Amino acid sequence: MPKVSSVVVPYAAYLRVYEPLAAFPAPERDHWARYARRTDLPSYQDELRRSLADLLPTPPVPVPVHESADAFVLEADGVVCVCPWRTRLRSWQALEKLAEDFPEPVLDALLPPVLRRQAAQDYGRWLERNPDARPWIRTATWQVPINWFVLVSDAEREYDKGGGDPGSAAPVLRYRTPMVQARRRVARGLRALREAVDEGPLIDGLVDVGRWLEEFHPRSVVELDYGGLVHALPAGALEDDHSAADVAEGIEALRRGDGAAAGAAYGRLVERWRAVRDRRSAN
Numbered sequence: 001m002p003k004v005s006s007v008v009v010p011y012a013a014y015l016r017v018y019e020p021l022a023a024f025p026a027p028e029r030d031h032w033a034r035y036a037r038r039t040d041l042p043s044y045q046d047e048l049r050r051s052l053a054d055l056l057p058t059p060p061v062p063v064p065v066h067e068s069a070d071a072f073v074l075e076a077d078g079v080v081c082v083c084p085w086r087t088r089l090r091s092w093q094a095l096e097k098l099a100e101d102f103p104e105p106v107l108d109a110l111l112p113p114v115l116r117r118q119a120a121q122d123y124g125r126w127l128e129r130n131p132d133a134r135p136w137i138r139t140a141t142w143q144v145p146i147n148w149f150v151l152v153s154d155a156e157r158e159y160d161k162g163g164g165d166p167g168s169a170a171p172v173l174r175y176r177t178p179m180v181q182a183r184r185r186v187a188r189g190l191r192a193l194r195e196a197v198d199e200g201p202l203i204d205g206l207v208d209v210g211r212w213l214e215e216f217h218p219r220s221v222v223e224l225d226y227g228g229l230v231h232a233l234p235a236g237a238l239e240d241d242h243s244a245a246d247v248a249e250g251i252e253a254l255r256r257g258d259g260a261a262a263g264a265a266y267g268r269l270v271e272r273w274r275a276v277r278d279r280r281s282a283n
Contacts, residue, residue, distance in 0.1 A: 011232045011276075014044060015138040015148050015209070016223040017179070018074050018081035023217035032082045036073045044072070044227055047085055062111055063091040063119050071136075074176075076221045083136045083223075090135050092123040134215050142232065142276060146247060146269070147205035148224050150189040151175075151182040151213075154245035161239065171230045173238050179213065179220040186210040189251050196254040196262075232276050243269055 021029050021036075047070070068087040073080065095116060098107055107116075127133070140148075152175035160172040186206060193203050213222070230238055250265035 011228050011279075012048065012139050012141050013144045013148075013227045013229045014223075014225045015140075015151075016072065016083045016225065017136050017213070017216045018072065018076070018083045018221040018223065019136070019217045020079050020081050020219050023220070024082075031069070032071060032084075033080070035069075035071060036080050036082060041073055042070055044225065047087070048228070050087070060111065060115070062095055062115055063122065064088045074221065074223075076176075076178075079219065081221055085137065086135050089133055090137060090139070092119060092126070093135065094139075095119055095123075134212065136216075138209075138212070142229075142279075143273065144224070144226065144229065144243065145205060146202060147209050149244045149247040150185055150206055150251070151209070151222055152177050152185075152224050152244050153181075153248065154242050157242070157244065159239065171238050173226040173230060173241065175224040175244060177222050179216060179218055179222055182222040183210070183213055186213065192251045192255040196257075196259075229276065232279055234275050237272070237275065241272060243272060246272075 021033055024032060047068075064087055066088070068085040070085045070087075072083040072085075074083075075081070095111075098110070102110065156175045156177050158172070158174050158176065160169075162169045162171040186209065190203065190206055190210070193206070197203070224244075226233075226238075233241070246265045246269045250262045250269075253259070253261035253265060
């Protein structure tokens, strides 16, 4: 059996916010400034492998004992920006969501009730001390939520097909956009949706992600990364994937009152992601 460190871990996509160093208080800012100068910065797969390693012991460790001191780093227009992992906080939040995704008998088999109760108590005490805490990273498994595509433009799409042999780098498909653009697109999208349709999951999801974005520095960078989902999409599908363009076209059609065009754009989106949904069901 391969070691956890050698396995490519699917099938999650990520929405990340990279904040400029100036957004952090002095002690933390100094830490991230030193961290950003490292030459061995970890990847998203490294982050996921470390979290999975905690689930291998018996009993598993659903939430790390200590918060991660790692982050993703990028430079935007000469400004160093970081996206802290905050693995402990995200683990607590993921545990809360598990109850929505699995029936209780399955959940008990995955994580014993005593572990979940202890984690919930620890999280409650931690929140009392950190009431304004929020993650810099959102994760979605087996999909990219439609409301995430609202934040980005097809012109911001970055695609790298990787190498052609098993030892080469995996494909990369991502979008990066300035925070001000992401917020503007959320506002425009919400106006169009609310004028065209009743309240529903798409509007609720867009309101939620919009509130989350408001928590960050205005000079931040927003990244939508397909992450491990590149391994769940059929060969050749990534290169032709322009889901953000379809979502933008659908919203623009709603703004014009063209229901047929909006339906056609949504149909293309659904058809493109059908293969991923089928693979999820097979697993």
